[in-house]
Amino acid sequence: MDAPQRGAEVADVEPVIVGVDDADDQDVLVRYAAHQAMMRGVPLHIAHAVILPGPFGWEKEGEVGQGSPAQRGTSVVDRFEAVARSAFPDLTIAGEVHFGDPASTLVVRSEEACLLVLGHRGRGGFPRLALGSVSLQVATHSQCPVLVTRPGTPGEPPRGxxxxxxxxxxxxxxxxxxxxxxxxxxxxxxxxxxxxxxxxxxxxxxxxxxxxxxxxxxxxxxxxxxxxxxxxxxxxxxxxxxxxxxxxxxxxxxxxxxxxxxxxxxxxxxxxxxxxxxxxxxxxxxxxxxxxxxxxxxxxxxxx
The missing domain is CATH 3.40.50.620 (HUPs)
Incomplete structure (x- = not known):
C-alpha cells in the first residue's frame, strides 16, 4: 500500500477517517463522519482507495475516458471534501488517496486514527461494505474503534x-x-x-x-x-x-x-x-x- 497522497498536512492529531467509494449516495455518510469529528474536536480525513490496473490494464464500465485511476480517486475525494466543508465550514478536512486493497489500507490507517467511519454496503474503492468482506476485516483488525452506519440511519433524528x-x-x-x-x-x-x-x-x-x-x-x-x-x-x-x-x-x-x-x-x-x-x-x-x-x-x- 502506498502512503496517502493528500492530507499529510493534518497529522498532529488523530483524525476521524471516513472511507468512501465513487458512488453518489454517500453524502449522508460523509456528513455523519464530519459530525463525529466535530464532536471530538479533531480533523476529518476523507479516504479513498484506488486499486491499480493489472499488467494488461482494465477499466470498469463507465470509467473509460475519465482519466487515470489516480485522477478519478482525487475527483472522488474532492467531491466529498466539498460536501463536508459545506456542512461543517469550521472543521479541518483533508483528503487521502491510497493505492491498494481497501481493507488493508483502512487497517493500516487505523493505527493513526481515533475512529473509522464506514458505510454498510457497496462495491469498490472504500465500499459501503458488503458485510463479510471489508467491514468484517476492518472491524476485526482495526487498532481504533470502527463505526459502521446503516442505510438511512445517519440522517435520522437522534433518540438520545x-x-x-x-x-x-x-x-x-x-x-x-x-x-x-x-x-x-x-x-x-x-x-x-x-x-x-x-x-x-x-x-x-x-x-x-x-x-x-x-x-x-x-x-x-x-x-x-x-x-x-x-x-x-x-x-x-x-x-x-x-x-x-x-x-x-x-x-x-x-x-x-x-x-x-x-x-x-x-x-x-x-x-x-x-x-x-x-x-x-x-x-x-x-x-x-x-x-x-x-x-x-x-x-x-x-x-x-
Whole structure:
C-alpha cells in the first residue's frame, strides 16, 4: 500500500477517517463522519482507495475516458471534501488517496486514527461494505474503534439512547469506556446490557422454586459484577444517565431488538494479539449484519 497522497498536512492529531467509494449516495455518510469529528474536536480525513490496473490494464464500465485511476480517486475525494466543508465550514478536512486493497489500507490507517467511519454496503474503492468482506476485516483488525452506519440511519433524528453490550466473561473495559464517552458527547442515556443465554435454566410459570432462586442469584451476581466494573466510569461521567439490564436472551438477538430504538450500539472485539486477534466474536459479527442503528466495534487493548 502506498502512503496517502493528500492530507499529510493534518497529522498532529488523530483524525476521524471516513472511507468512501465513487458512488453518489454517500453524502449522508460523509456528513455523519464530519459530525463525529466535530464532536471530538479533531480533523476529518476523507479516504479513498484506488486499486491499480493489472499488467494488461482494465477499466470498469463507465470509467473509460475519465482519466487515470489516480485522477478519478482525487475527483472522488474532492467531491466529498466539498460536501463536508459545506456542512461543517469550521472543521479541518483533508483528503487521502491510497493505492491498494481497501481493507488493508483502512487497517493500516487505523493505527493513526481515533475512529473509522464506514458505510454498510457497496462495491469498490472504500465500499459501503458488503458485510463479510471489508467491514468484517476492518472491524476485526482495526487498532481504533470502527463505526459502521446503516442505510438511512445517519440522517435520522437522534433518540438520545446508546446501547452498550457488556460481556462479563471476556471482559475488556474499552467498549464500555467508549460508550460512556459517546453518551457524554451526545447528552444521551446509556443502557448497559448483559444478556444471559441459558434457556435450559429458566423455570416455567408457577411458584418460586429452587431453580427460580438460582436464576435470581445468577442475575444478582451479574448485576453486582457489572456495577463494580462501571463504577469508575460512572465517577468520570457523572452527568451520563445509566441503566443496567440483565436479560435472559440470546445476546445478538436481544441487542438487535434494542438497537431499533437507539442512536448507536457499542460492542467489543476479542483482542489485538494472539488467537483472539483473529476473531471478531460471534455477537459483534452478527450485530454488524443485523442491527438497526449504527454499530461501533471497539478493539480491546493489546494483551500483555
Amino acid at each position: 439512547v446508546i446501547i452498550a453490550g457488556a460481556d462479563l466473561v471476556h471482559h475488556a473495559p474499552e467498549a464500555l469506556e467508549f460508550a460512556f464517552a459517546e453518551a457524554n458527547r451526545r447528552s444521551a442515556h446509556l443502557h448497559v446490557v448483559h444478556a444471559l443465554h441459558r434457556p435450559a435454566l429458566l423455570p416455567g410459570p408457577g411458584s418460586v422454586t429452587t431453580a427460580q432462586r438460582e436464576v435470581h442469584e445468577i442475575e444478582d451476581n451479574a448485576r453486582g459484577l457489572l456495577e463494580e466494573r462501571i463504577a469508575g466510569l460512572r465517577g468520570r461521567h457523572p452527568q451520563v444517565p445509566v441503566e443496567l439490564h440483565i436479560e435472559w436472551a440470546r445476546p445478538a438477538t436481544h441487542l438487535t431488538e434494542l438497537s431499533g430504538e437507539a442512536d448507536l450500539l457499542v460492542v467489543g472485539s476479542r483482542g489485538r494479539t494472539g488467537l483472539r486477534r483473529l476473531l471478531l466474536g460471534s455477537v459483534s459479527s452478527e450485530v454488524l449484519h443485523t442491527a438497526r442503528c449504527p454499530v461501533a466495534v471497539v478493539p480491546a487493548a493489546a494483551d500483555g
